[in-house]
Amino acid sequence: MLKWKDRGTTKNLQEVIVGRCYNYITAQHPELGDKDCLKIWESLKDAFIYKNPCNITPEDYQPLMELASHPIPCNKSLFWSKTNDLVHRYTKSNQNFLTLEDTLLGYMADRVSWCGDPSAPGINYESCPKRNECESNPGSVFWKMASKMFAEAACGVVQVMLNGSVEAGAFRSSSIFGSIEIFNLDPDKVTEVHIWLMQNIGGPQSESCSGQSIQRLINILEERNFKIICEDNYRPVQLLQCVHSPDHTDCRLCTNSSAIP
Amino acid sequence: MMSLFFPLLFVSVLCMNSFSAVQGKKWKGEGTTQNLESIVIGRCYEYIRLVNPAVGEKNCSQIWEAFKNAFINKDPCNILPEDYELFINITFHTIPPNKSLFWENNQLLVTSLAARGRRYMSVGDTLFGFLADFLIWCGQADSPGLDYESCPTMAECENNAVDSFWRIASVTYAKHSSGVVQVLLNGSAEGGAYPQPGFFADYEIPNFQKDKISQVVIWVVDDIEGPDRDSCGTNSVKTLETRLKTLGFDVTCTDNYKSVMFLLCLDYPDHSKCAFASSAPAAQRGPISSDRGGSWNKLMFVSFAGFLFRFALVY
Numbered sequence: 001m002l003k004w005k006d007r008g009t010t011k012n013l014q015e016v017i018v019g020r021c022y023n024y025i026t027a028q029h030p031e032l033g034d035k036d037c038l039k040i041w042e043s044l045k046d047a048f049i050y051k052n053p054c055n056i057t058p059e060d061y062q063p064l065m066e067l068a069s070h071p072i073p074c075n076k077s078l079f080w081s082k083t084n085d086l087v088h089r090y091t092k093s094n095q096n097f098l099t100l101e102d103t104l105l106g107y108m109a110d111r112v113s114w115c116g117d118p119s120a121p122g123i124n125y126e127s128c129p130k131r132n133e134c135e136s137n138p139g140s141v142f143w144k145m146a147s148k149m150f151a152e153a154a155c156g157v158v159q160v161m162l163n164g165s166v167e168a169g170a171f172r173s174s175s176i177f178g179s180i181e182i183f184n185l186d187p188d189k190v191t192e193v194h195i196w197l198m199q200n201i202g203g204p205q206s207e208s209c210s211g212q213s214i215q216r217l218i219n220i221l222e223e224r225n226f227k228i229i230c231e232d233n234y235r236p237v238q239l240l241q242c243v244h245s246p247d248h249t250d251c252r253l254c255t256n257s258s259a260i261p
Numbered sequence: 262m263m264s265l266f267f268p269l270l271f272v273s274v275l276c277m278n279s280f281s282a283v284q285g286k287k288w289k290g291e292g293t294t295q296n297l298e299s300i301v302i303g304r305c306y307e308y309i310r311l312v313n314p315a316v317g318e319k320n321c322s323q324i325w326e327a328f329k330n331a332f333i334n335k336d337p338c339n340i341l342p343e344d345y346e347l348f349i350n351i352t353f354h355t356i357p358p359n360k361s362l363f364w365e366n367n368q369l370l371v372t373s374l375a376a377r378g379r380r381y382m383s384v385g386d387t388l389f390g391f392l393a394d395f396l397i398w399c400g401q402a403d404s405p406g407l408d409y410e411s412c413p414t415m416a417e418c419e420n421n422a423v424d425s426f427w428r429i430a431s432v433t434y435a436k437h438s439s440g441v442v443q444v445l446l447n448g449s450a451e452g453g454a455y456p457q458p459g460f461f462a463d464y465e466i467p468n469f470q471k472d473k474i475s476q477v478v479i480w481v482v483d484d485i486e487g488p489d490r491d492s493c494g495t496n497s498v499k500t501l502e503t504r505l506k507t508l509g510f511d512v513t514c515t516d517n518y519k520s521v522m523f524l525l526c527l528d529y530p531d532h533s534k535c536a537f538a539s540s541a542p543a544a545q546r547g548p549i550s551s552d553r554g555g556s557w558n559k560l561m562f563v564s565f566a567g568f569l570f571r572f573a574l575v576y
Contacts (some may be wrong), residue, residue, distance in 0.1 A: 010310055010311070011306075011310055012306040012310060012321075015299075015302050015303050015305075015306045015321070016303055016306050016307050016310065016311070017303075018299050018303055019299055019300055019301075019302060019303005019304055019306065019307060020303060020307065022295075022296040022299045022300045022303065023300050023303065023304065026294055026295050026296055026300065027294070027300070027395055027396070037296070037299070089373070089376065090527075092372075092373065093373045093524065093527050094527060094528075111311055112311070235530045235531075235537075236526075236527055236530045238537075239523045239524075239526045239527055239530060239535065240523065240524075240527060242519075242523045243373075243374070243520045243521075243523040243524055244380070244520065246519035246520045246522075246523060247519070250537075251519075251523070251537070252537065252538035253519070253522070253534070253535065253536065253537060253538060254533070254536040254537065254538050
C-alpha cells in the first residue's frame, strides 16, 4: 500500500454510502424512488478501486454522476465558501435552499473519504493523498466535478453565503466557488446572484459588501450578464447565528417579553 | 324505501370489508420504511464512524439482528418494550452530563437546537435513538417478513413495535441522564405544554435518577404566531414544576428562552417578535444591488443635465 499524509478511506464506507443513499431517498426525497443505491455504490467504488490515487480523472466519476444526479428546483441553489457550519445549519432549518451537500451526491459523500491502491484489496484504509501531494486525488476530483455539475444545474435566482470575518477576504479565486462554480453558472438559466455576506457575531468585520474581494466577484459575475444583489448579514441567517450567542449586543431583540432567568 | 335500507347497508358494509381485504391493508398506519435494514445498518456505521466515534466499536450487524428479532414473527399488536432489551444493551453508551434535552411537541426545533449532539444530546442523538428516528416498522405473526404495506397505529393497539420501542428508549435515556437536564415545551400546544399522558410524563420523569440529576431546566416557548396557552407557573407547567419539586429536584423555568426564539424566528424573520434592537449596525445596511443599466442611467442623467444647462444659458 502506498503511504499518504491524509486520513484513509472511511471504515465501512459501503454501508455508510448505501445507508445514506436509502436514507436520502426513502426518508427525505421519495420522488427519487427510482434510484438504485447498490448500483450507485458500485459506480463510486469502480471510480477509485485498484487505481493509483494520484491518477483519478473526471471520466472515472462519470457513471456515478449520471446515476446519482437529479434536478434542482429553481431559486433554491445555495453556494458557499468558508461558511460550512453555518450554511448547513441553515439548510437543515430552512428547506427552501439546497447546498451541494443537500443533493443526493453531496449528501452521500459529505465528510467521508476514500482512495484506492493498486495492490489488494484495492482500497487504502490507512491513508489517502492530501491535495498538496497530488491534485488528481479521488476526493478533490470528486468535489470539483460535483461542484461543476451543481452549478450547471442551477436556475433562477441563486444564493451564495460568504464569510465576512476571514482575513484572507470573503471571496477567493482559489476556492471551489471562485474557481469552478461561478464559471459554470449558465447565464441562460440563472437570472440573479444574491450574496449573503455573513460576519461572525462579535466580529471581526473583515469585509462587507463594499469590500474589495466582493467587488471583484461582482465584476466577474456582471461580465457574465448576471444581476447581483449583495446583502450584509442577511437577517434569517443572522438569526441562526444568534441562537448560540443570544445575549450578545448584536442579538438583542426588540421584543419586551424578556426571559427571566 | 325503508325496507331496502338495511339490506343495502348490510351489502355496502360487506363490500367495504371485502374491498379492504382486496387492498390487503391490515392496518391503518403507514407500512415499514423501505430498505429498513440498509438504512439501520448504514446509520449504525454513520454514528460510530462519524457522528459520535467516542462510543467506540459496535457490531452493527448484530445490532440489526437484535432490533429485528424484537418484533419479527410476532403479533404486531403484542410487542413489548422488554422485547428490545438486548438491542438497548448492545447499543447503550453513556450520555454526557448536562447535555440531555427532553421535549414535547417540538421535535424539529429540538433537532436544530441539539446540532446533532454537539450542543445537546436528545434521545434522537443517542445511538439507539439515531437508528430509529423517523422510521416505521412492524412484522407479522407466523412469518419472518416485515410488513411493508401497513403497520398498526397507537389507536389500533398500544403495544405496537414502534411505540414500544420509544417507550424503552425514553426510559433508558432518562435513567442515564445526569447533571443539568433541559426540557423544551411548547407553550402554544393544545392540551398543554406538559401533556399528560405523554412520553415525558409517563416514561421519562419516573426514571430521573435523583442522585444523578442536579437540576431540571424547563423552557416554555410559544409558536411565533401561536397563542400563549401555557407559561411558567401556570396551568400544566405549574403541574410539572410542582411534580418535580415534590420529587426533590431543583427546578428552574424560563418563558421564551432566547436561543429557541431565534430558531423560531428563522421562519418569521420580519415578525415584530423577531426584530433586532437598533444597535445592530450591520443589519441596517441595505442591500447593494448591481444594476446593469446603472452606468447608462448616469450617462443619460449627465446628458440631460448638460442639455438643461445649455438650454438655461441660451434663454
